[in-house]
Amino acid sequence: MRAMILPLTRRFLVMALLALVAVPLAHAQTDPLPSWNQGATKAAIVDFVARTSRDGGPDFVPVEDRIAVFDNDGTLWSEQPAYFQAAFAFDRIRALAKDHPEWKDKQPFKAVLEGDMKTLAGAGEKGLLEIVAATHAGMSVSDFGALVTDWITTARHPRFDRPYTDLVFQPMLELLAYLRANGFRTFIVSGGGIEFMRPWAPGIYGIPPEQIVGSSGKTEFRLDGDKPEIVKLPAVEFVDDGSGKPVGINRFIGRRPVFAAGNSDGDLQMLQWTTLNSGPRFGLIVHHTDAEREWAYDRASPFGRLDKALDEAPRRGWTVVDMKSDWNVIYPFEKK
Amino acid sequence: MRAMILPLTRRFLVMALLALVAVPLAHAQTDPLPSWNQGATKAAIVDFVARTSRDGGPDFVPVEDRIAVFDNDGTLWSEQPAYFQAAFAFDRIRALAKDHPEWKDKQPFKAVLEGDMKTLAGAGEKGLLEIVAATHAGMSVSDFGALVTDWITTARHPRFDRPYTDLVFQPMLELLAYLRANGFRTFIVSGGGIEFMRPWAPGIYGIPPEQIVGSSGKTEFRLDGDKPEIVKLPAVEFVDDGSGKPVGINRFIGRRPVFAAGNSDGDLQMLQWTTLNSGPRFGLIVHHTDAEREWAYDRASPFGRLDKALDEAPRRGWTVVDMKSDWNVIYPFEKK
Numbered sequence: 297m298r299a300m301i302l303p304l305t306r307r308f309l310v311m312a313l314l315a316l317v318a319v320p321l322a323h324a325q326t327d328p329l330p331s332w333n334q335g336a337t338k339a340a341i342v343d344f345v346a347r348t349s350r351d352g353g354p355d356f357v358p359v360e361d362r363i364a365v366f367d368n369d370g371t372l373w374s375e376q377p378a379y380f381q382a383a384f385a386f387d388r389i390r391a392l393a394k395d396h397p398e399w400k401d402k403q404p405f406k407a408v409l410e411g412d413m414k415t416l417a418g419a420g421e422k423g424l425l426e427i428v429a430a431t432h433a434g435m436s437v438s439d440f441g442a443l444v445t446d447w448i449t450t451a452r453h454p455r456f457d458r459p460y461t462d463l464v465f466q467p468m469l470e471l472l473a474y475l476r477a478n479g480f481r482t483f484i485v486s487g488g489g490i491e492f493m494r495p496w497a498p499g500i501y502g503i504p505p506e507q508i509v510g511s512s513g514k515t516e517f518r519l520d521g522d523k524p525e526i527v528k529l530p531a532v533e534f535v536d537d538g539s540g541k542p543v544g545i546n547r548f549i550g551r552r553p554v555f556a557a558g559n560s561d562g563d564l565q566m567l568q569w570t571t572l573n574s575g576p577r578f579g580l581i582v583h584h585t586d587a588e589r590e591w592a593y594d595r596a597s598p599f600g601r602l603d604k605a606l607d608e609a610p611r612r613g614w615t616v617v618d619m620k621s622d623w624n625v626i627y628p629f630e631k632k
Numbered sequence: 633m634r635a636m637i638l639p640l641t642r643r644f645l646v647m648a649l650l651a652l653v654a655v656p657l658a659h660a661q662t663d664p665l666p667s668w669n670q671g672a673t674k675a676a677i678v679d680f681v682a683r684t685s686r687d688g689g690p691d692f693v694p695v696e697d698r699i700a701v702f703d704n705d706g707t708l709w710s711e712q713p714a715y716f717q718a719a720f721a722f723d724r725i726r727a728l729a730k731d732h733p734e735w736k737d738k739q740p741f742k743a744v745l746e747g748d749m750k751t752l753a754g755a756g757e758k759g760l761l762e763i764v765a766a767t768h769a770g771m772s773v774s775d776f777g778a779l780v781t782d783w784i785t786t787a788r789h790p791r792f793d794r795p796y797t798d799l800v801f802q803p804m805l806e807l808l809a810y811l812r813a814n815g816f817r818t819f820i821v822s823g824g825g826i827e828f829m830r831p832w833a834p835g836i837y838g839i840p841p842e843q844i845v846g847s848s849g850k851t852e853f854r855l856d857g858d859k860p861e862i863v864k865l866p867a868v869e870f871v872d873d874g875s876g877k878p879v880g881i882n883r884f885i886g887r888r889p890v891f892a893a894g895n896s897d898g899d900l901q902m903l904q905w906t907t908l909n910s911g912p913r914f915g916l917i918v919h920h921t922d923a924e925r926e927w928a929y930d931r932a933s934p935f936g937r938l939d940k941a942l943d944e945a946p947r948r949g950w951t952v953v954d955m956k957s958d959w960n961v962i963y964p965f966e967k968k
Contacts, residue, residue: 360840437882494886504696505886506842512883517875517901524905526882539853546773546862547848548884550830550841565853569860 328474331467331625338622340615341471344578348554349478355576357554359479364555365545365566366472368486368493368510370600371559371582372501373464374453376591378413379599380460381492384447388431405430417598429530433513436525437491444495458629461500465582466625468557472501480555483507485545487537487562491528509548511536537562542569554578560600567605571612579614581605586620589630664810667803667961674958676951677807680914684890685814691912693890695815700891701881701902702808704822704829704846706936707895707918708837710799712927713790714749714935717828720783724767741766753934765866769849772861773827780831794965797836801918802961804893808837816891819843821881823873823898827864845884847872873898878905890914896936903941907948915950917941922956925966 332338347355348362369375389399389408399405404423407415416423432440453460472482482503486493490510498504514529536544542565545553556563556570559582571577583602584593594602609616617623625631668674683691684698705711725735725744735741740759743751752759768776789796808818818839822829826846834840850867853860872880878901881889892899892906895918907913919938920929930938945952953959961967 490883490886506884508886515879515882517878517905519901519904519908522908524878524901524908526878526905542853542860542862543851546851547826548842550826550844565855565860568855569853569862572855572858572860 328477329467329470331470331623333622333624335622337615337617344576345474345478348576357576361551361554362480363483363549363551363553364475364480365483365485365553365570367558367563368484368488370584371557372468374590375600377454379488381488383451384444384492385427385431387447387451389427392430425532428513432489433528433530436527437515440491440528441495444492448496461496462629463627464500466628466631467623469501469628475555476502481507483509483549485536485541485566486510487535509536509544539565541566545569556580557582558605559584560602561604564605564608567612567614571614579612581609581614581616583616583618585618586626589626590619664813665803665806667806667959669958669960671958673951673953680912681810681814684912693912697887697890698816699819699885699887699889700811700816701819701821701889701906703894703899704820704824706920707893708800708804710926711936715824716796717824719787720780720828721763721767723783723787725763728766761868764849768825769864769866772863773851776827776864777831780828784832797832798965799963800836802964802967803959805837805964811891812838817843819845819885821872821877821902822846823871845872845880875901877902881905892916893918894941895920896938897940900941900944903948903950907950915948917945917950917952919952919954921954922962925962926955
């Protein structure tokens with residue numbers, strides 16, 4: 297037996313040694329963006345990262361200034377048939393309805409309970425705020441976080457019958473990791489709620505809570521005996537969308553990013569604030585062009601309308617991702 | 633000559649080699665807090681850092697949760713005879729007065745121009761806001777930053793006739809560095825203006841702009857042709873003081889700190905929010921007890937009043953620094 301084992305052992309040792317030698321080579325050759333097809337979009341990203349991280353090069357950016365900002369809805373995960381945070385809010389309304397019999401006859405709650413999206417859309421900002429107040433306030437931040445965590449691990453997306461977090465974009469996960477591997481810090485700058493994202497975004501995107509910027513409601517500190525709490529109040533504090541995004545970036549980060557990615561006109565000013573500056577800058581727009589694997593929408597969409605930013609992209613030198621042709625995989629679950 | 637040089641060279645080489653060996657030893661033995669006198673305060677700090685960073689120990693804190701928050705005025709630098717940001721504002725009023733002849737007869741500007749601190753104190757919050765609006769708004773964030781940078785490099789503190797940034801506390805600089813060397817991330821959480829601190833605090837404290845939380849005025853994004861700007865508006869957005877500090881911490885950092893340092897009742901809720909939690913927590917209060925080298929004040933001071941927090945410290949287990957006995961050096965310029 298020993299005679300048989302020895303050659304195997306030696307063979308194993310030789311293979312192990314070869315593996316040790318080969319790993320760095322293989323690593324150097326591994327494509328960091330395998331879900332991105334070869335082409336101008338991918339080449340532009342790789343070229344930008346190489347230029348800005350090449351020490352001594354003309355476009356070198358010191359590591360502390362390598363700030364990359366990403367919209368969330370429609371940029372890092374899907375946003376159809378409605379923003380996923382809206383699905384959370386509607387599920388909350390349905391769950392709370394048994395304690396609110398009056399909602400059966402009271403708008404905008406009636407519309408939510410009846411799935412009447414047309415009436416709901418007509419309720420406008422006032423209706424939206426009533427839903428936000430009823431579902432996002434009147435509890436501590438940590439209790440709200442527990443509700444979000446519970447929802448995100450149990451709710452299922454209507455089209456794919458999968459958890460909502462399965463609908464993150466695999467190519468964007470690769471882009472986030474690629475930027476971080478090259479010294480960039482990645483931030484979310486989203487119109488979505490900061491307290492809605494923080495419970496799950498760190499685990500899904502590898503982005504820590506302190507690098508998540510979003511819309512927020514007013515909060516209040518309370519000390520109940522020896523138990524301190526931050527309580528969510530039914531009032532909007534800050535809307536981190538459109539021209540609010542550069543404001544949020546300035547307040548939370550205090551530096552101008554060198555890389556910005558978005559997918560809608562809500563990201564227009566963030567793209568302008570990032571790229572209309574001296575030095576190397578990168579603006580990226582995710583254009584939803586794949587009705588089969590994801591959704592196809594832009595100028596006429598009620599969610600994530602992409603109109604002005606699409607017109608402005610060529611003039612500003614922003615890179616527009618054509619989902620259908622640039623991405624060979626959309627979601628992680630499609631990977632073979 | 634050659635005979636003389638060789639022994640010297642050899643001696644130099646031997647010394648150089650010895651130095652190479654000795655450096656790691658010396659480093660391991662160097663006191664990271666040399667400006668802190670031996671005693672209970674210093675021992676408590678060193679014990680806490682050792683416990684929380686000892687992997688596998690019962691009080692180990694994962695590196696991503698090692699968040700330390702510091703008040704600025706009175707905690708990291710002096711705040712007498714008035715907050716240094718007030719000195720900046722008053723200098724701005726004096727500089728702008730030539731374009732505002734009406735200020736000669738208009739309060740609160742008249743009081744500033746005449747150095748009438750009593751009338752100024754009587755002008756209350758309304759007066760303060762008028763001064764802030766006149767000195768901190770109506771320009772872009774970057775133009776404001778340039779004004780602050782110019783002031784901080786030229787203005788001199790009335791008592792010490794030195795730049796204001798010379799009045800940082802050497803022991804606190806050592807504490808910041810010591811915490812960072814042990815995996816903590818250090819944040820400023822100040823009642824002072826976020827845009828006032830960001831131009832100079834990174835260079836002085838080693839704290840980057842995205843780790844500076846403070847009070848803020850409303851801002852607005854504007855695009856003038858191809859030139860984007862964030863403009864400071866004459867309206868208060870957020871007061872990061874008192875019960876506002878936990879709110880600011882929650883919004884900007886999204887985690888509860890494990891270490892908090894303050895010096896006044898404005899830091900009370902931050903200390904509560906940090907320490908009234910499970911797991912190892914450290915609350916530190918800088919008590920100004922040294923009228924000779926710095927200032928002595930607490931319960932009756934108009935700036936940095938320390939009253940409730942001082943009463944609460946023993947019950948909460950907060951460590952109170954007695955500047956006079958705990959610090960052998962106050963300012964960096966005192967070092968021999």
